[in-house]
Amino acid sequence: MPANDSIYGLQMYRDFSPVFNFTTFQGILPFLYILPTTVIMIAILVKYRKAKATLNSATMDHNIFAFIMFYFLFNILFFVADYFHLNLPTTGYVTSWCADIQPNRLFAAFIVFVYASNYGVMICPFMVCLMRMTIMVSPRHNERYCRLIMYRFAIPFLFIVPLALSLFNVTTVGFCKQLNPPFTFGSIILYEGEEYAKLNAIIHLSFSSSIFCANAGMTIFMFYKLRMTQNNTTSERTKELTRKAEYSLFLAVVSSIVPFITNGICSTTFLINRPYWYQILFIRPIGNDYETVMMPWVLYLTHPMFRQKKTTVSPGTVSNALVSTNKNTSQSRSSKMF
Numbered sequence: 001m002p003a004n005d006s007i008y009g010l011q012m013y014r015d016f017s018p019v020f021n022f023t024t025f026q027g028i029l030p031f032l033y034i035l036p037t038t039v040i041m042i043a044i045l046v047k048y049r050k051a052k053a054t055l056n057s058a059t060m061d062h063n064i065f066a067f068i069m070f071y072f073l074f075n076i077l078f079f080v081a082d083y084f085h086l087n088l089p090t091t092g093y094v095t096s097w098c099a100d101i102q103p104n105r106l107f108a109a110f111i112v113f114v115y116a117s118n119y120g121v122m123i124c125p126f127m128v129c130l131m132r133m134t135i136m137v138s139p140r141h142n143e144r145y146c147r148l149i150m151y152r153f154a155i156p157f158l159f160i161v162p163l164a165l166s167l168f169n170v171t172t173v174g175f176c177k178q179l180n181p182p183f184t185f186g187s188i189i190l191y192e193g194e195e196y197a198k199l200n201a202i203i204h205l206s207f208s209s210s211i212f213c214a215n216a217g218m219t220i221f222m223f224y225k226l227r228m229t230q231n232n233t234t235s236e237r238t239k240e241l242t243r244k245a246e247y248s249l250f251l252a253v254v255s256s257i258v259p260f261i262t263n264g265i266c267s268t269t270f271l272i273n274r275p276y277w278y279q280i281l282f283i284r285p286i287g288n289d290y291e292t293v294m295m296p297w298v299l300y301l302t303h304p305m306f307r308q309k310k311t312t313v314s315p316g317t318v319s320n321a322l323v324s325t326n327k328n329t330s331q332s333r334s335s336k337m338f
Helices: 029-053 062-091 105-137 142-171 194-231 236-272 274-280 283-302
Strands: 175-178 188-191 323-325 335-337
Touching (some): 062 105, 105 188, 142 194
16 A cells, blocks of 8 residues: 555654755756756757758758757656656655655656656657658658658657556556665655556566667668768768768767666666665666756757858759758759758
């Protein structure tokens, strides 16, 4: 029963008062890098709109950019969710308040939000990979195929699947639970109960593994296509774009590997060695925050669209395997890097 794990009504928790130390400082620390990252996310959106308005040739495909924006959105949502789910409760700042709150379905609904936003974060890189691969495979008709993927598959999948995988949590109640050592007294977590937590861990591990394998497969295929393009062309410009695309792919893979490893370790340990789970739980927010911060900064610092020198479109620009095309006009063709 939830009451066996809940701190509700226990006087020792009602009287708890946190002391400022490194543990409590962790309630403030994430904002030191999340706030600048949020500014970078907004700057990326603003500069993309400006680049598109000025027909900057370095701008990226709008379908890919849309899912990058979804990726940013879900990362911020998951950061907020996980902050109130784990980061803030472990500091002890809300322990006395939570000891006065009965186990309830509102907490359970918040747990749905935590898992759903996390699944959304996993799905977005998969969709970006899918769009990029579509552009590579069909450079002439990518606009049509990407639009079909976007509206017939990607957007419905992005919003329906996370809810489908996490909505069952509303049938339980959420409550605040004391974490075992090495966490100190007063460090708590918002918990959904033992059976539901196990089911969530199984679903999370299975889904993240599937998404990661799909991303890895598409990335390997794209690396192969890029190498083939580089070997079959004599254009120095194309080779330069190929190298940049390979570098971008490499960074994207690194960004997705870190949270997969940390979350995978936590989920696996939760299922097979519970006491050790408390020992390594601290790595989960590190991996998640790494992913939240990594993608915007890498994109902003490496993509040609955000550099000072801008290249405008000239008539007759020819698209290639590394460039996605807009609709052709009789006089010119504009190309977009992905």
